[in-house]
Amino acid sequence: MAAAAPARLAASAASTGFLDWLAHERRASPLTVAAYGRDLAGFLGFLTGHLGAEPDLAALAALRAADLRAWLAAGAASGRGNATRARQLSAVRSFFRWLARQHGVRNPQLALLGAPRAKKPLPKALTPQDARAVAEEIGAMSDSAALQARDMALFSLLYGSGLRIAEALALNVADAPLPGSEAMLRVTGKGAKERIVPVLPAVRAAMADWLRLHPRRDPTAPLFLGARGERLNPGVAQRTLRAFRRLHGLPEHATPHALRHSFATHLLAGGADLRSIQDLLGHASLSTTQRYTSVETAQLMAVWRRAHPRG
Numbered sequence: 001m002a003a004a005a006p007a008r009l010a011a012s013a014a015s016t017g018f019l020d021w022l023a024h025e026r027r028a029s030p031l032t033v034a035a036y037g038r039d040l041a042g043f044l045g046f047l048t049g050h051l052g053a054e055p056d057l058a059a060l061a062a063l064r065a066a067d068l069r070a071w072l073a074a075g076a077a078s079g080r081g082n083a084t085r086a087r088q089l090s091a092v093r094s095f096f097r098w099l100a101r102q103h104g105v106r107n108p109q110l111a112l113l114g115a116p117r118a119k120k121p122l123p124k125a126l127t128p129q130d131a132r133a134v135a136e137e138i139g140a141m142s143d144s145a146a147l148q149a150r151d152m153a154l155f156s157l158l159y160g161s162g163l164r165i166a167e168a169l170a171l172n173v174a175d176a177p178l179p180g181s182e183a184m185l186r187v188t189g190k191g192a193k194e195r196i197v198p199v200l201p202a203v204r205a206a207m208a209d210w211l212r213l214h215p216r217r218d219p220t221a222p223l224f225l226g227a228r229g230e231r232l233n234p235g236v237a238q239r240t241l242r243a244f245r246r247l248h249g250l251p252e253h254a255t256p257h258a259l260r261h262s263f264a265t266h267l268l269a270g271g272a273d274l275r276s277i278q279d280l281l282g283h284a285s286l287s288t289t290q291r292y293t294s295v296e297t298a299q300l301m302a303v304w305r306r307a308h309p310r311g
Helices: 011-024 030-051 057-061 065-077 082-103 108-112 128-141 145-161 165-169 201-213 234-248 256-269 274-281 291-307
Strands: 184-188 194-198
Touching (some): 011 030, 011 057, 011 082, 057 082, 065 108, 082 108, 128 145, 128 234, 128 256, 145 201, 145 234, 145 256, 194 274, 256 274
Antiparallel strands (some): 184 194
């Protein structure tokens, strides 16, 4: 460990030493070093204005929790999101850990700060028209009758029953819901948790069309097959929908998982209660399902702003 630096050493000079250590001893990438440099420059720039002078190491050691919270608050006031401020706080903590090892400078006040929690982005659903277009027209992306039937069955199931793509692709032939059978499907979700979901007649009809062309009738065979006869890779389904959305002008968030979001959002708009949607989606916590109420509110506000004379 190096000897403690004089208390009057400028914090900016110490920051330069930290970034040099990060680049050469920790072998961090140039982009990482640049990001740390920007975050530390912003932090030290705030302190210069906040304290009335460029801080030295003694000033860093003497910072109060209130000073550090003022820095985070200033970032929020300037429009920085929680994720950005949490990253900046992480950079500052790394800098102070280095200062403690290299120069003996410690500030226990940092331990009193909680990192700003990043807000989870709201689920992005498709409009009912766009979701139906995917479920009903995506088969046209292939010239093969079998692949057309497979994709129609898969994407109508994702939207019609709210399955995750991994859940749908894990199904076997024996699991396929067919016309005349019980209109329910047993799904194994995250954590090996099973749930029962209803299957619409249109989905069961699409499934029957696919099974008539399915090359393997063994009940234990994968329900959705790839070109080589193995279980369909999710990347193939994602590429198919990506090509479809570009051809039809759908938004960039039109993905297989967006069909699950659309399932939940459209049920909520139709009057379904949150508990029922939670069961259908297989969410362990109701708070996860409650995010869809925020989607509904956001959509209502968007309509209000477009339509209201004072919006």
